[in-house]
Each structure stands twice: as C-alpha cells, then as structure tokens.
Amino acid sequence: MSGLAWTAGHMRVKQIEEPETAMIALRLPPDIEERLEALARRTGRSAHDHASDAILDHLENLEDLELAERRLEEHRRGESETIPLYDLMTRYGVDH
Template sequence: MLALRLPPDIEARLDELARLTGRSKSYYAREAILTHLDDLEDIYLAQERLESLRRGESDSVPLSQVMKQYGLDD
C-alpha cells in the first residue's frame, strides 16, 4: 500500500484527468511511477557515481574506451 501527499494543484489535475477518462487516480499514479522509475534510478546512480568520483573513490572511463568496448567505435 502506498499513500501520497500531492500539492493541491496536482491533486486537482489528477482528479480532473480521472473524472474525464473514467479511470482511477491510482491508475494514473501507478502509470507515472512505472514510466519514470527507471529514470529516477538512473539519476540516483549517476549522482552516486559523481560523488564517488569527487571523493576520489573511483576513476572515470574515457568515452572512446566505452564505445570500443560495446562496438560503437565505427
């Protein structure tokens, strides 16, 4: 179970969308989460990687090396 507190303007938009389409607000909340969860995870991992680089705990990899590794250096 998940409970969300939304700003009033977003809640109103969600209410209106649900009313117009006959779908539940939960349906649209679920769709939004499923659509954006991968992106949110990627952002988190990128931020963690950047902080690790800044602390000197890891090294960067040149783009040319990554492209060669994955066969994209054509």
C-alpha cells in the same frame, strides 16, 4: 496490485491484494486533481494507475540521482576510474 480511493479534496493510494501494504494519503490542489481526473478520462486508465506510475517514475529518478551523486563522490575521492566516451562507445558497438 494497487487501489485508489477518492475523498473530497484529496486521494488515498493504497496497495491491495497483497498482505502488509501501506496506504498513502495525498492532498492535491484542485487543479492537479482535475488534471489527473481529465487524464484518466482521456486515456481510459484510472487516476490510480496514473498516480502510481508518477510516484514510481519519481522514485526511480530520485534513486538514479542518488546513485549518480554517490558515483561522482567516489570519483572525486579517487575511488573509481573513468572511461573515455570513445572507448565506451567502441566497447558497446555504438557508432561514433
């Protein structure tokens, strides 16, 4: 479980209820901080939840990009094979 502590002009995100966790301090421009707070009020979820979700989503996107770039390089070096889209769709029963 994670926790969020607000201080003037920035927020601190920290993990709680787990041993050996890290805290991240983020300095947010006022407009972003206001948007985050407004979103929390509108959705009934905490700013912490939204910030944690955003960080996790961004990390997953970066990891996916890194994997795609690595696979592309492997393909360019001739270390992997490709599968035609039609064959892939047939294999997994996707209508084409």
